[in-house]
Amino acid sequence: MKDAEESSNGKRRFRLIRGFRDLLPPETYLWNRLEAIARAVFESFGFGEIRPPILEAADLFEKSIGEDTDVAGKELYFWVDSPRANKGIRRVRAVDKNSAMRSTSTDSKVRDELLHQASSGAFDALAETDLVTLRPEATASACRAYIEHGMQQLPQPVKLYYLGPMFRRERPQKGRYRQFYQIGAEVLGGSDAPAIDAEVIEMVMTFFDRLGLTGVELDINSIGHAADNCRRGYVEKLKAALEQVKDKLGGDSQRRIETNPLRVLDSKLEHEQPIIEKLPRLADHLCDECRTHYAAVKRQLGLRGVIFKENWRLVRGLDYYMRTTFEITAKGLGSQNAVCGGGRYDGLVELLGGPPTKGIGFAIGEDRLILSLQESGKGATAQGRDVYIAWMGEHAYAAAVRAAKDLRSAGFSVELPPTELKFGKALERADKLGSRYALILGDNEVAEGTWTLKTLADGTQQKFTEPELLEFLRKP
Ligand code: ATP
Numbered sequence: 001m002k003d004a005e006e007s008s009n010g011k012r013r014f015r016l017i018r019g020f021r022d023l024l025p026p027e028t029y030l031w032n033r034l035e036a037i038a039r040a041v042f043e044s045f046g047f048g049e050i051r052p053p054i055l056e057a058a059d060l061f062e063k064s065i066g067e068d069t070d071v072a073g074k075e076l077y078f079w080v081d082s083p084r085a086n087k088g089i090r091r092v093r094a095v096d097k098n099s100a101m102r103s104t105s106t107d108s109k110v111r112d113e114l115l116h117q118a119s120s121g122a123f124d125a126l127a128e129t130d131l132v133t134l135r136p137e138a139t140a141s142a143c144r145a146y147i148e149h150g151m152q153q154l155p156q157p158v159k160l161y162y163l164g165p166m167f168r169r170e171r172p173q174k175g176r177y178r179q180f181y182q183i184g185a186e187v188l189g190g191s192d193a194p195a196i197d198a199e200v201i202e203m204v205m206t207f208f209d210r211l212g213l214t215g216v217e218l219d220i221n222s223i224g225h226a227a228d229n230c231r232r233g234y235v236e237k238l239k240a241a242l243e244q245v246k247d248k249l250g251g252d253s254q255r256r257i258e259t260n261p262l263r264v265l266d267s268k269l270e271h272e273q274p275i276i277e278k279l280p281r282l283a284d285h286l287c288d289e290c291r292t293h294y295a296a297v298k299r300q301l302g303l304r305g306v307i308f309k310e311n312w313r314l315v316r317g318l319d320y321y322m323r324t325t326f327e328i329t330a331k332g333l334g335s336q337n338a339v340c341g342g343g344r345y346d347g348l349v350e351l352l353g354g355p356p357t358k359g360i361g362f363a364i365g366e367d368r369l370i371l372s373l374q375e376s377g378k379g380a381t382a383q384g385r386d387v388y389i390a391w392m393g394e395h396a397y398a399a400a401v402r403a404a405k406d407l408r409s410a411g412f413s414v415e416l417p418p419t420e421l422k423f424g425k426a427l428e429r430a431d432k433l434g435s436r437y438a439l440i441l442g443d444n445e446v447a448e449g450t451w452t453l454k455t456l457a458d459g460t461q462q463k464f465t466e467p468e469l470l471e472f473l474r475k476p
């Protein structure tokens, strides 16, 4: 079996599914610290947290992201969620498990037949809502929730942030996983004032700044809106220009001339670069309103001290995306160096059945953020325990339990060994755990009422009563 192997006792040993990871301590300390900073920064900008479910109807994303994109077209994890389908799958598995000679042709015939029955049975009366998917992103969920809970009745705009796992079946590599984490925010409703675009970008940059992320580069662009006097007109010109150079382009770009010409601008192929540089540019074809909006966004960014680079090749291929788009890259990530993508999507809520609603948002790739922090030496994880309690003797144990309780409620991290250890052994463990102090409690200390605190870095010792001890530890 691919994802399992036999262990020495002959039992199947389970392993992670490809592209999925366990996040473990002490690294999770960094994840938690980063998430706490994100919450603090976003809340300081007046955003509130939304926690949408991880499972959604598949067509929510097919509709919003577009079926001919990588994400909705081939990266979705989806399946039929119905009791009949479950039953069918169980029957097929039962055949698999019970047949001693799985590979005989009779067995595979039975299996195929069952599979056929299972699927035809399951798909017969299939309702749209029976096709579910692990969410690949959360913008569509936020918009669905905005509509579903009538959030247009609230004071506008509604400012939401989220964090959590997303799922895409892509080829796993450094900075690219099948379960990855995003931290994102959306501003829904109200106006499309350029100040909103600028403030959203300022918020991400403040977060990155607070993290001490290095080599951060912000690219911005305006992709206008889907009208003949704006982006649609430009795309026609682009298409014509691409037809002229078609035979010099690679296969992917050739196909995109028909399906999604804007995406040709995304190409990283070396030999296409000089060709792309000579193509007509969207900035020269924006309508007056979009041009004015873009100029104002840049001015507003300047006002906020946000440094940016204009990148005319930064595009989004879908109609409901409009005007401001941005992308942020960071250091130490190789080719997977985008840590944040965002933009305005004024048509999305309407597309999902809601009222016409302005919208802008971004999504940060948390896994890549962590990688970048680690690569630049900013990935410090938890220090060890504050206090390790080295106790010996029955009376000492009772005092140790009490001391652990008091110290923990005073906010310290405390390790209390569950069984008695010789002091030498206990101090060795304290050291290995990276503890700052060892509190030495023997029956003598308890009788005297003075406790010994050893600073592990330099080996010095001091004696304290319990209240003195707390006071000493509280000092910075
Ligand atoms: P990429 O071009 O790297 O595939 P994308 O355009 O698919 O990115 P978005 O959908 O805009 O990415 O998601 C926003 C951010 O989420 C990305 O900038 C990236 O940091 C992160 N991200 C996307 N896919 C993955 C993944 N499979 N593993 C880890 N992080 C990811």
Ligand code: MG
Residues within 6 Å of the ligand: 070
């Ligand atoms: Mg992708």
